[in-house]
Amino acid sequence: MxxxxxxxxxxxxxxxxxxxxxxxxxxxxxxxxxxxxxxxxxxxxxxxxxxxxxxxxxxxxxxxxxxxxxxxxxxxxxxxxxxxxxxxxxxxxxxxxxxxxxxxxxxxxxxxxxxxxxxxxxxxxxxSFQKIGGNCFSEPDAGSDLSSLTTQAIDRGDHFVLNGTKSWVGHAPVADLLNVYCRTGGQGIAGISCLLVDARTSGITIGAAEPKMGVKSLPTAQVRFVDVKVPANRLLGRKNRGMLIAAEVFHKGRLGLAACANGLAEAALNTAALYAKQREQFDRKIIEFQGISFMLADMSTQLAASKALTRHAIGETGSPGALLLASQAKLFATDMAMKVTTDAVQVLGAYGYTRANPVERFMREAKLLQIIEGTNQIHRATIASHL
Known part of the structure; x- marks a missing residue:
């Protein structure tokens, strides 16, 4: 050859x-x-x-x-x-x-x-991050079900008039631009459009940052729109076809969340392994005890599998099975990160439960990744629908 x-x-x-x-x-x-x-x-x-x-x-x-x-x-x-x-x-x-x-x-x-x-x-x-952006999907009564959106934008020809409330908007307190998914047509996903709105436009009220359990330095808040005028040229894509943009964003979002989860789990594994190689009990390093070493071995194996699945899903973007793979990668990686960070706390024992070590923070952060970009229950339903 x-x-x-x-x-x-x-x-x-x-x-x-x-x-x-x-x-x-x-x-x-x-x-x-x-x-x-x-x-x-x-x-x-x-x-x-x-x-x-x-x-x-x-x-x-x-x-x-x-x-x-x-x-x-x-x-x-x-x-x-x-x-x-x-x-x-x-x-x-x-x-x-x-x-x-x-x-x-x-x-x-x-x-x-x-x-x-x-x-x-x-x-x-x-x-260049000179302007910071955010995505406005969820509402107080509409989370994963975007077909239930009630935020409305009325077309006035040269501008839209936007009214409604969005919840869980990442970057909201620091954002300059907001992608607002709103209803411009009939019911269901067919009547949704996406408007790119200046966050400091008159009629926009941004609430206080939510007191989250983890990832607290990335602020999340509610955004309210009252008779907000949005120029017509800020319509992204076609009117009433905003879900086409949303679907692409969701796909990228799931892949990115999987990557975040893999990095977080790697940090937890490295912290736990280093501690286990230094901590002594009964005149031995605790990594020499099978109960600890097997736990670390499982953490390492699950992380390797998650990285492989994530890279495969990224490489298949544009293929017929891309959406399924993205859901599988997000589900597997974030569940893996939750397990690995929890086990890292266990390896460190009482020290892992204090703020003196980062693994307790890792565990709190991993929980968020199981929820955002579609809860893992939603992704299980998506995956099951392909079987």
Missing amino acids: PAKTQSTPTADAMADEVLIGRLRSYASDVLAPMAPEYEEDARFPDEVLRFLGKGGLMRLAYPPVTAAPDTSANPDASSMNFYESIEILSTGWTAVAESLHLQALATHGLAHHSGEDLRAELLEDML
Whole structure:
């Protein structure tokens, strides 16, 4: 058989690899030491995210384009590297990884479904984190069931008049732009549109940040719209076809959440393994006890399996089974992270239950990942429907 020929990496690919290599040390040396204080104070790491934006990390998700790209195409190496970057950042600080991920999701409609003038006006600021975005999906009475949305936008020709309330909006207290999914037509998902709204427009009230159990430095709040005027050119995609954008965002969201979960679980495993190699009981390192070593072995195996499934799901974007794989990856990775972080607390024993060690925070953060981007019960239902 002839020898396989290896393709020469492009300059962009090599630059991406250098960037990812730097992220590893940045996550461990900078983010991990910062996280406890910021999480305790529920302080948004604005300077960190602007630094990452200025460094070009968002461009892995949205390489420069001259026209709206084909969203059905398989991801290139740059896109794969973006998910790997989220995973790496999550080993140091989940809130930063999730905020970067959320920014990418909030940029999707603008990058892929807006007019060239709007992209020219706003896309660069979103990619550099000069403007922060958020997605307004859920409502007080409509969570996973988007067909029940009641937030309404009335078309007045040159503008829309927006009324309603959105809940659980990530970035809301710090956002400059909001993707608002609202009803512009009849009932069900067929009557939903997406408007890109300036967060400081008259008639918008943003509530106080929710007192969350974990990921407290990424603020989440309720947003109320009362007779908010939105220019007609802020309609993303086609009127009454906003669910097409939402479906793409959900797909990317599930893959990003899986990457975050993998990074979080890796941090928990590393912390537990290091402790087990140092802690002595009965004149032995506790990692020498089978009860501990087998627990760590299972944690490592589950993490490896989750990473493999996540990478496979990312690589299959655009294929017929892409949506199923994304749900499977999100479900498996976040359940795995919950189990691994819980076991990490167990390995550290009483020390793991105190705030002196990060594993108790890891466990609280893992629980959030099982809930957002569709609860894991919803994903089980989605997966079952494909069987």
